[in-house]
Amino acid sequence: MKQLSPAARARYFRRQLVDRVMSGLCMLAAVIGLILLGLILWMLFSNGIGGLSLSVFTNSMAQPGAGGGLANAIVGSLIQVGLGAMIGAPLGMMVGIYLSEVGKESRFASVVRFVNDILLSAPSVLIGLFVYQIAVAPMGGFSGLAGALSLALIAMPIVARTTEDILRLVPQAYRDGAVALGSRENEVVRKVVVPAAFSGILTGVMLAVARIAGETAPLLFTSLGNTNWSTDLTQPMASLPIAIYRYAGSPYGEWVSLAWTGAMLITVGVLVLNILSRFSHAAVAGRMKG
Amino acid sequence: MLNLLAGRILGAIGVFAALLALAAGPAAAQNITGAGATFPAPIYSSWGEDYAKAGGARLNYQALGSGAGVTQIINRTVDFGASDSPVASERLQKEQLLQFPAIIGAVVIVVNVPGVDGTKIKLTGDVLGEIYVGRVRLWNDPKIVALNPHLKLPAIPISPAYRADSSGTTSIFTKYLSSVSPIFKERTGAGNAVAWRTGLGAPGNAGVAAAVKNIKGGIGYVEFAYAAENDMQALQLANGSGKFVSPSVPGFMEAAAQADWANAKNMAADMLNMPGEIAWPITSASYILVPRNPKDPAATQRVLRYIDWSFRNGSATADRLHYIMLPTAVQDVVRQQWTTLAANGRPLWPAN
Amino acid sequence: MTTPVAHRPLTAGRRLHIGDTAFRISLFAAGAVVIVVLLSILTIMFVGGKQAFDTFGLGFISGTEWNPVTQIYGALPAITGTLLTAVLALLIAWPIGFGIAFFLTETCPERLRGPLGVAVELLAAVPSIVYGMWGFFVLAPFMAEYVQPWLTATFLWIPPIPDTFYWFTAPPIGVGLITASLVLAIMILPFIAATTRDVLQSTPQLLKDGAYAMGATRWEALTGVVIPAVRGSLFGAVFLGLGRALGETMAVVFVIGNAIRMPDSLMAPSATIASVVANSFPEAEPGTLDLAVLLALGFILFVVSFGVLAIARVLLRQERMS
Numbered sequence: 001m002k003q004l005s006p007a008a009r010a011r012y013f014r015r016q017l018v019d020r021v022m023s024g025l026c027m028l029a030a031v032i033g034l035i036l037l038g039l040i041l042w043m044l045f046s047n048g049i050g051g052l053s054l055s056v057f058t059n060s061m062a063q064p065g066a067g068g069g070l071a072n073a074i075v076g077s078l079i080q081v082g083l084g085a086m087i088g089a090p091l092g093m094m095v096g097i098y099l100s101e102v103g104k105e106s107r108f109a110s111v112v113r114f115v116n117d118i119l120l121s122a123p124s125v126l127i128g129l130f131v132y133q134i135a136v137a138p139m140g141g142f143s144g145l146a147g148a149l150s151l152a153l154i155a156m157p158i159v160a161r162t163t164e165d166i167l168r169l170v171p172q173a174y175r176d177g178a179v180a181l182g183s184r185e186n187e188v189v190r191k192v193v194v195p196a197a198f199s200g201i202l203t204g205v206m207l208a209v210a211r212i213a214g215e216t217a218p219l220l221f222t223s224l225g226n227t228n229w230s231t232d233l234t235q236p237m238a239s240l241p242i243a244i245y246r247y248a249g250s251p252y253g254e255w256v257s258l259a260w261t262g263a264m265l266i267t268v269g270v271l272v273l274n275i276l277s278r279f280s281h282a283a284v285a286g287r288m289k290g
Numbered sequence: 291m292l293n294l295l296a297g298r299i300l301g302a303i304g305v306f307a308a309l310l311a312l313a314a315g316p317a318a319a320q321n322i323t324g325a326g327a328t329f330p331a332p333i334y335s336s337w338g339e340d341y342a343k344a345g346g347a348r349l350n351y352q353a354l355g356s357g358a359g360v361t362q363i364i365n366r367t368v369d370f371g372a373s374d375s376p377v378a379s380e381r382l383q384k385e386q387l388l389q390f391p392a393i394i395g396a397v398v399i400v401v402n403v404p405g406v407d408g409t410k411i412k413l414t415g416d417v418l419g420e421i422y423v424g425r426v427r428l429w430n431d432p433k434i435v436a437l438n439p440h441l442k443l444p445a446i447p448i449s450p451a452y453r454a455d456s457s458g459t460t461s462i463f464t465k466y467l468s469s470v471s472p473i474f475k476e477r478t479g480a481g482n483a484v485a486w487r488t489g490l491g492a493p494g495n496a497g498v499a500a501a502v503k504n505i506k507g508g509i510g511y512v513e514f515a516y517a518a519e520n521d522m523q524a525l526q527l528a529n530g531s532g533k534f535v536s537p538s539v540p541g542f543m544e545a546a547a548q549a550d551w552a553n554a555k556n557m558a559a560d561m562l563n564m565p566g567e568i569a570w571p572i573t574s575a576s577y578i579l580v581p582r583n584p585k586d587p588a589a590t591q592r593v594l595r596y597i598d599w600s601f602r603n604g605s606a607t608a609d610r611l612h613y614i615m616l617p618t619a620v621q622d623v624v625r626q627q628w629t630t631l632a633a634n635g636r637p638l639w640p641a642n
Numbered sequence: 643m644t645t646p647v648a649h650r651p652l653t654a655g656r657r658l659h660i661g662d663t664a665f666r667i668s669l670f671a672a673g674a675v676v677i678v679v680l681l682s683i684l685t686i687m688f689v690g691g692k693q694a695f696d697t698f699g700l701g702f703i704s705g706t707e708w709n710p711v712t713q714i715y716g717a718l719p720a721i722t723g724t725l726l727t728a729v730l731a732l733l734i735a736w737p738i739g740f741g742i743a744f745f746l747t748e749t750c751p752e753r754l755r756g757p758l759g760v761a762v763e764l765l766a767a768v769p770s771i772v773y774g775m776w777g778f779f780v781l782a783p784f785m786a787e788y789v790q791p792w793l794t795a796t797f798l799w800i801p802p803i804p805d806t807f808y809w810f811t812a813p814p815i816g817v818g819l820i821t822a823s824l825v826l827a828i829m830i831l832p833f834i835a836a837t838t839r840d841v842l843q844s845t846p847q848l849l850k851d852g853a854y855a856m857g858a859t860r861w862e863a864l865t866g867v868v869i870p871a872v873r874g875s876l877f878g879a880v881f882l883g884l885g886r887a888l889g890e891t892m893a894v895v896f897v898i899g900n901a902i903r904m905p906d907s908l909m910a911p912s913a914t915i916a917s918v919v920a921n922s923f924p925e926a927e928p929g930t931l932d933l934a935v936l937l938a939l940g941f942i943l944f945v946v947s948f949g950v951l952a953i954a955r956v957l958l959r960q961e962r963m964s
Contacts, residue, residue, distance in 0.1 A: 015862065018861055019859035019860055019861040022861045023745070023748075023861065026740075026742070026745040026748075027750075028741070029737070029741030030741070030746070030758060030762070033738070033742055033762045036828055037762075037765050037768075039776075040772065043776055044772065063335060063339055064610070065610060066336075091672055094673075095673055095675070095676055098669035098670060098673045099673070101669075102666055102670070103673060108673065109673065111677065114952070115676050116676050118680065118952065119679065119680060121882065121951050121954075122948075123889020123891065123916060124891070125919055125940075126687070126889065126940050126944050129687065129919065129923075129936070129937060130682070133686045133690050134686060140365070140367060141362075141367060142352075142354075156675075156676070184659050184661060184662050185659075185666075186659075186664075186666075187661075189665070211767075214767075214768075215769070216769070216770065216771045216892045217770075217892055217916070217920055220923065220924075224352065224354065226350075226352065227335050227353075228350050230350070235350075241769065245771060245892070246353075246494075248775060249455075249493050249494020249496045249497055250332070250494065250495065251332075251495050251496075251512075251513060251519045252332075252519055252611075253519060256496060260775075263775060266772075267769060267772050270767050270768070270769060271764055271768070274763070274764055274767040275760065275764070278763070354924065356925065357927045358925070361928065449813055449815050454895065454921050456710075456921065456925035456926075457925075478711070479709075479712070480711065482925045483710045483921075483925065484709070484710060485708055485709035485711065485712075485902065486901060486903075487903075489901065490817055490900065491900030491911065491913075492817070492896075493895055497896070500779065501815075501817065504782060504783045504815075504816050505786060505815045508815075
């Protein structure tokens with residue numbers, strides 16, 4: 001340091017200062033992100049915890065003062081999300097397997113991959129409009145089935161993407177070994193590659209479930225919502241996000257409070273699913289790399 | 291593994307389907323299905339719950355919106371349709387529908403003017419219309435001051451709030467403004483959703499209410515139920531007699547009683563801006579539509595029984611939810627209309 | 643992301659087995675479904691909205707009047723609101739997202755990286771209707787009370803465009819363009835942060851080591867070496883965030899103010915395509931112009947998002963391949 005001219009020394013300190021300040025600002029950005037998450041969770045709990053009781057889970061939506069709950073909305077959400085995942089996840093897995101194991105860098109596979117990435121981020125409100133046009137309008141009414149279909153279309157690209165990503169982490173040696181033992185292509189994929197990555201694939205499904213569980217906009221146009229207990233897939237079906245939307249805008253304090261409780265429940269559920277899937281994803285990816 | 295997974299999934303679907311079949315089984319038999327307006331949805335559903343408890347049929351009411359309610363009953367996919375605005379005579383004729391009012395609702399104006407008790411503020415429909423087209427922009431506008439000489443109105447901008455979602459409430463409110471304010475009629479007009487010239491939209495009653503609460507100088511329209519349930523400051527409006535009235539249940543009843551039910555075509559009596567001592571000017575009925583030539587006469591009879599039961603036993607629930615019952619004289623007119631319904635040469639009402 | 647090395651096809655040198663053929667066909671069909679879905683969405687929206695395009699022609703896009711009463715529909719206010727909120731959201735979210743990414747890849751203590759990364763990504767998992775409720779009940783009153791008066795006072799010097807646009811001069815009503823942009827910014831922040839982090843992490847360590855060997859600070863290594871190397875991908879992350887912001891619905895419905903007219907300031911209530919569709923849909927009867935204009939709006943939104951997302955993917959993939 002002694003040899004540095006004063007000008008060089010000043011430049012050195014200035015450079016260090018810039019580095020510190022910019023690093024500090026970046027840390028501040030991370031802190032801002034955390035604070036925002038905290039603020040939102042705090043609002044949910046402070047407004048939602050008061051309405052939490054057993055009747056929320058056991059009673060259907062009812063008139064104000066009748067001790068109604070959200071049971072029909074919770075079950076409706078489970079049915080639609082479950083069915084949506086059952087349709088969307090296998091399709092998505094197949095797309096992912098195709099991209100990773102068969103199509104690879106072929107022209108068609110590149111197009112599929114590109115289009116899948118677009119669908120992944122396509123506005124969900126448009127998926128709702130689309131399903132309204134192809135299912136609700138021709139069938140003559142809103143239905144739980146249409147709701148499940150719209151959720152399936154949202155889940156599919158997510159599962160496809162995560163499946164491809166995780167399959168690509170399976171070491172090539174697995175495939176080579178299976179081929180060397182005389183396995184056919186479909187056997188290699190079915191019996192070696194997919195099982196090796198299966199927990200990773202399920203993680204992707206979990207992420208997709210977490211994403212579609214909180215979707216409101218597509219359900220507005222497809223399953224509509226229902227204030228009664230109904231598990232008939234051909235009829236309008238209740239769901240938590242729609243119940244929250246309708247109750248949050250209602251005149252009755254009891255309903256508004258239920259809306260907050262519902263919002264808290266769904267957020268907690270979605271966050272837990274996300275955290276679980278991230279842990280298992282890290283475990284799977286770690287195992288394959290290591 | 292994939293096969294295994296596929297097997298599991300298929301198994302799960304099977305169990306699922308079985309569960310669904312079980313759950314869906316005992317429903318269909320004694321049901322009433324209805325669809326339409328969102329504004330009366332809470333009262334129809336609540337009456338339905340009470341009626342089922344009293345041994346009547348179960349009601350499944352879907353709040354699709356008035357327009358969809360009319361479409362559904364025209365297609366005969368539901369037992370009754372519900373609409374906040376009366377359907378035109380020619381259309382009723384063409385589609386073979388009977389229309390009758392079932393419940394009365396009112397729209398009130400809530401305000402947030404710092405330093406002023408909102409319930410003391412007096413407005414005429416004309417000035418309210420000018421506010422909602424952006425002609426009157428400040429709370430101390432001479433037109434407002436002239437109506438409220440005793441209030442200290444601040445020089446802050448008026449922020450009108452409206453329903454962002456298309457709704458029957460907006461329809462009633464804009465119909466009222468169009469009938470009392472020529473400039474509003476010319477520049478905005480009436481409908482479930484209109485092109486607002488000023489202000490901001492918020493979703494639902496709660497959205498409008500919160501907007502008014504949060505914004506200094508805010509003004510908005512909400513269903514009476516909302517204002518009553520949340521203790522909001524509702525201002526006074528001039529009614530058909532030029533009297534300034536605060537919204538009140540007796541005031542809504544008087545407006546309903548003043549309406550000319552006897553001569554109203556298809557019972558679409560106009561209740562807006564009625565004269566009277568306390569009659570509230572923004573009062574309106576919500577309508578039910580049933581087929582004149584029902585494919586399933588028993589279903590239509592179930593609808594009539596449900597409404598009849600609710601007319602006789604539903605006033606406590608209506609009070610609690612802040613809806614207004616039809617005056618008994620009007621209920622009788624409605625029942626009279628039902629006697630014109632017939633299937634296979636047999637009248638559907640009185641239902642035995 | 644590891645790319646498998648180029649490899650001899652598994653079946654080379656063998657006759658294609660029937661099981662393999664069926665396997666390939668079924669997977670190929672699944673891939674085709676993806677493309678079919680995209681094309682169907684485009685077609686259905688266009689066909690459904692055709693009545694609107696036929697009625698108004700290009701005026702549907704350039705028209706500034708949206709009037710259900712007179713049945714005159716012009717989409718420009720909704721398009722303007724959509725683009726303005728999305729771009730503003732990006733301007734707010736990008737610096738923060740980039741900062742988070744830099745912090746997570748460079749300066750954050752190793753142990754905190756995982757949990758912090760997850761926490762930021764959890765922001766992306768919160769359902770959008772919850773953002774809407776938060777924006778409306780918490781953020782909007784705060785904006786009206788503190789932020790908007792401050793903005794008005796601070797930016798008074800920007801010359802207004804008389805009778806057209808007054809920047810930050812407007813009554814502080816809480817909801818509106820700027821509040822919607824803020825909520826959107828929070829919602830796209832985790833996407834930008836995560837994508838940018840992945841991009842930064844993908845830079846070869848050798849590049850950075852070279853810069854450090856020259857005596858560069860971390861910030862200088864970033865701006866001088868890393869950023870030039872991955873510029874395309876960084877823009878890709880930006881476009882990805884933009885694509886998200888364009889189509890967000892439920893959060894925006896609560897805070898945009900839902901006024902379908904041309905905004906006269908950055909704080910004015912406005913509307914986006916998605917919010918208009920969600921609000922107007924319930925009363926739009928099948929077969930009417932009311933429904934056709936909503937589908938036409940959907941078509942426009944889809945085309946715009948498609949373009950933005952396509953740019954994002956092309957930019958991101960370039961780096962992935964090289």
